[in-house]
Amino acid sequence: MQAVQSSFYLEDPFGFSATFVGFDNYIDALTSDYYLHVAKFTLIFTILVTFFSLALGLLLAAKADDVIRGSSSYKTLLISVYAIAPPVAGLIGMMFFDQHIGPFVKMAAWFGWDMKVGINYFDTAFAMITVAVWKQIPYNFIFILSGLQSIPVSVREAAAIDNRSRFGRFWTVTLPLLAPTAFFLLIINMTYSLFDTFGIIDVIVKDKAANNPITLVYKVYMDGFRGNDIGGSAAQSVILMLIVLVLTFFQFRFIERRVHYN
Amino acid sequence: MKKFVLAALTVGLSTSTAFAATDITWWHGMGGNNQAVINEISKRFNESQDTCNLTPVSKGTYEEALASGIAAFRSGEQPNILQVFDAGAATIMNAKGAAIAAEDLINNAGYDFNREDFIEGVRYFYADSDGKFVGMPFNSSAPIMYINTEAFEKAGVEPPKTWEEFEQIAPALKDAGYTPLVQSQLTWEMTENFFSRNNLQFATNNNGYDSVDGTEILVNTPEHVMMYDKLKDWYDNGYFGYYGAGWSDNQKPFEEDKVALWVGSSGSFGGLQKSAQMPFSATFLPYWEAIEGAGTNSFIGGAALFALSGKDDAQNQCTADFFQFLTSPEIQYFWHQSTGYVPVTTAAYELAKEDGWYEKQPVAEVGIKQLSLPGGEWSKGYRMGFYPQIREVMEREYNKIFAGETSVEDAMNTIQKEGNALLGRFAKTASN
Structure with a gap:
């Protein structure tokens, strides 16, 4: 609420004076090329991270569901990544992509890709998305796996009789039964990409965003906490809140209709 | 749980009754070795007298x-002393x-404040346009150029004083198998101190000192564009x-x-001694011979201490006592030796010289020598709101x-445009 109020004022950092400026802060943000650029990246980032972390989580869970021997150690291995805090994940990821010592950078060089994380926009975005996806897979894995395992054996057997193709069975029987889990994960993953990736981004850009890709949340932080522009960053966080509200509304309105709970 | 509360209470009570001293706090943005040195200085201050008790708290980075x-400050819980970076x-x-001018604070506490005690380079940066010290210069550094001495021996050339000289020797260094030049912070080393070393105006309104209204940054000037054209050209070659x-x-x-020259901070030297795999020396940040009047001193980097307002007299007295203690030659020399930051007073500099510190560590003197160079009209400092x-x-x-995504000219015009928008925004917040 404080944010909504501050967003209509222009304040000096120490709070000695505040001038009511109406929607100026919003107009400043929404007409700034850089803000729109960051918004565009946030959109792409959210879509890619949500898609890949869900898809890979699903793939791994489906495979893990099939494994019978040694399944617990396999699962533990996959889940353990989830126990890593985002900044630490960022740090580990960053080591893989480090310009001087990163193994991924050396690997990329074999294919003639001169990777420059921290200078080249695309390379940094690539590293950021990879680390963010890697961090989120285990979470999705746990939920999808438990969703898969809650599908009754009788249903699976019946399906196996009706349809010989494994993929066909998965597509027509397993997936619809997973829908409630998947819908829940969709929302969780989107909020993850929008907000919880902050720690990863902070570590990857090393506190200096420069020309590197950042998300809207990071921009709020930069302007508010680093730049001490309280009105401007309050307006940005209100915009962000509205985006999330609208997104959630649409998801419940249009996607949830197609989800059948038991 | 109960036991814990009791224990906490006893500890709390015993410390508050043991010294009936005035408590003051100091928030700073330093970690690692520097934080340890700050703790040591605070400990020495607390031991040197018994009326004040100073607690330093690290808040992470400068920002x-x-x-x-x-x-x-906004919630009325401000510390007595806050470290604020350049x-x-x-x-x-x-x-x-928000802050009580350090000079007023010290004079009110019954000490004699003398601006001339401070070395030339630190006198203006944290002072108002009349020269009154608002912030107390604390950790001051200068961007200096570190030299990989072996690289220069191999290439058979001399370290450059000017960028023109650098251009001449760069091919030899490259042929010897080294990247001739790297730097660590373009904003501080190649922009802000480009303006100070070459004695060029950085912003209107007397570099922003005179007023916040209508202050405009001057980065798309021909000289500054030339600096980055050169850097880009060197990068490509x-x-x-x-x-x-x-x-x-x-x-x-x-x-x-792998590199022959690195522009870093005079404060980097302590750490570099441990991490560098080869012998090194250092010299001043180069300037352009071609620019008239160039070769002036650099701005001080680092940070100053500000005494925040809203504290009672006893606490302000303690803050003043601490500022006096901090600027004493012995403490300044200790700080200089253990961190690599420059001493801010002439007396401390003299002490370091007498003690033979620079014979042992010639690199340690480069920063202070650069700050003590003759000053120019534009090398005193700059003051721009929302500068971070x-x-x-x-x-x-x-x-x-x-990254090759824009030209130097376009980049400077963008900075000019967005920078001025920020300055205008700041002027609105400040003038109301």
Whole structure:
């Protein structure tokens, strides 16, 4: 609420004076090329991270569901990544992509890709998305796996009789039964990409965003906490809140209709 | 749980009854070795007298210290002393009433404050346009150029004093197998101190000192554009290595003996002694021979201490006592020796010289020598509001230059445009 109020004022950092400026802060943000650029990246980032972390989580869970021997150690291995805090994940990821010592950078060089994380926009975005996806897979894995395992054996057997193709069975029987889990994960993953990736981004850009890709949340932080522009960053966080509200509304309105709970 | 509360209470009570001293706090943005030295200085201060008890608290980085200081001020929980870095100086100095000018504080406490005690380079940066000290200079550094001595022996050339000389020797260094030049922070080393070393105006309104209204940054001037055209040209020819906006990414190749020259901070020298794999020396940050009047001293980097307002007299007295203690030659010399930051007073500099510190560590003197060079009209300092954000715009555009996403000219025009918009915004917050 404080944010909504501050967003209509222009304040000096120490709070000695505040001038009511109406929607100026919003107009400043929404007409700034850089803000729109960051918004565009946030959109792409959210879509890619949500898609890949869900898809890979699903793939791994489906495979893990099939494994019978040694399944617990396999699962533990996959889940353990989830126990890593985002900044630490960022740090580990960053080591893989480090310009001087990163193994991924050396690997990329074999294919003639001169990777420059921290200078080249695309390379940094690539590293950021990879680390963010890697961090989120285990979470999705746990939920999808438990969703898969809650599908009754009788249903699976019946399906196996009706349809010989494994993929066909998965597509027509397993997936619809997973829908409630998947819908829940969709929302969780989107909020993850929008907000919880902050720690990863902070570590990857090393506190200096420069020309590197950042998300809207990071921009709020930069302007508010680093730049001490309280009105401007309050307006940005209100915009962000509205985006999330609208997104959630649409998801419940249009996607949830197609989800059948038991 | 009960036991814990009891124990906490006893500890709390015993400390508060043991010294009936006035407690003051100091928030700063330093970690690692520097934080340890700050703790040591505070301990020495507390032991030197028994009326005041100082507690230093690290708030993380410079930016975080400023942000937490501001947040605390707004809720009336501010510390007595807040460390504010160079780029944030305008934020606190334009908020009239947030800080008590250090000079007033010290004079009111019954000490004699003498501006002439401070070395030339630190006298103006944290002072108002009349020269009154608002912030107390504390950790002051200068951007200096570190030299990989072996690289120069191999290439058979001499370290450059000017960028023109650098251009002449760069091919020889490259042929000897080294990247001739890297730097660690373009904003501070190649922009802000480009203006100070070459004695060029950085912003209108007397570099922003006279007023916040209508102050405009001057980065798209021909000289400054030329500096970056050259850097880009050197980058393309392999004479200049650039690894992004991060400080240590650029320092690392120098430590690994792959680079001949590295522009870093005079405060880097302590750490570099441990990490560099080869012998090194240092010299001043180069300037352009071709620019008339160039070769002046550099701005002080680092940070100053600000005494925040809203504290009672006893506490302010303690803060003044501490400032006096901190600027005493012995403590300044101790700080200089253990961190690599320059001493801020002439007396401390003399003490270091007498003690033979620079015979043992010639590199330690480069920073203070550079700050003591004759000053020019434009090398005293700059004062721009929302400057941390302007720096972010610069970092973004400079990275784009080296990634080949924009031309130098366009980048400077963008910085000019967005920088002035920020300055205008700041003027609105400050003048109301």
